[in-house]
Amino acid sequence: MKETLLNLLVYLKKPVLEQDSNTALNYRFNLFFKLFALCVLTGIIITPIFVLLEELNWVNMDSHEVEKMFKGMAKWKILLVGAVVIPVIEELIFRAPITAFKKPKHFKFSFYFFALVFGFVHISNFETTTSVLLLSPILVLPQILVGFYLGYIRVRLGLQWSMLLHGSYNGFFLALSFLEK
Template sequence: MIETFKELVAYLKNPVLEEDPNTDLQYRLKKFGHLFIISVVSIGLLTPILALIEASGLINMDNHAVVEMMENLPKIAVFFFAAVFAPLIEEVIFRGPLTIFKEKKSFKFGFYIFAILFGLVHITNYTITTNVLLLLPVLVAPQIILGGYLGFIRIRFGLGWSILLHACYNAFFISLSFAGLST
């Protein structure tokens, strides 16, 4: 796990268009598991900051698109949207094009831009207010970070793996919400 984390951090500092030459399924499943845990823990570390913002009254999370969706749709529809539809569409849009950047500098630029755009598109989950705009970097930080992780696995293992990681990540957090365990 520590090796995977160090590899991920090094990659995020200097992303390159280079597939992992090890195509062994067991190896990839192990790395996938590590990346899933790293993703969940990373976002878990940001949760207290987001909870503090909500508790301070700066943001009303009751107006969050996911909360509204959970109140208005059957759980199975919410789960399908969050764990199947959204990951598939978002990965095709935000990670699919990464391999068109063949030059080292353009790849690095494209990698970061797509991770940031992935985060920024998630601001639409909030009702746009002055506070939301002022807190935008903090509110979308989890998605920007996740965008980097998903970009890493997409380049190293392929688009299918980033779709799967995104789906598992969303399924985990939506399941926590269904169980009443998330903020």
């Protein structure tokens, strides 16, 4: 896990358009599960910040747009939409295009640009208030970071792997939300 994190950090400092030469399925699933764990840990580590923001009455997490969208839906439909449909669409929009930028300088810019846009698009999950707009970099920090992880796996292993990672991440947190209710 430590090696994966170090490789990821090195990559994020200087992203390059280069697929991983190791095509062994065992290797790829191993990397996938380590990145999945990193995604989940990122979400868990950042969650206390959201609790604090809500306790300070700066953000109302009860009016989250995702909850409104899924209200009244069966759990299987929520999982289908949240862990399959949305990740596939978002990966096609935010990760598929980055490999079209072949020049190193253009690729690096596109890698960061699409991860940031992916993150900031998720501000629409919140009711638009002055506090939400001012706190938007914090509120979408998990999506920005996961956007970097998804970009990494997309470039290194392929688009299908970023779709799988994105869907697994969403599915994990949706399943957790089912346990809370």
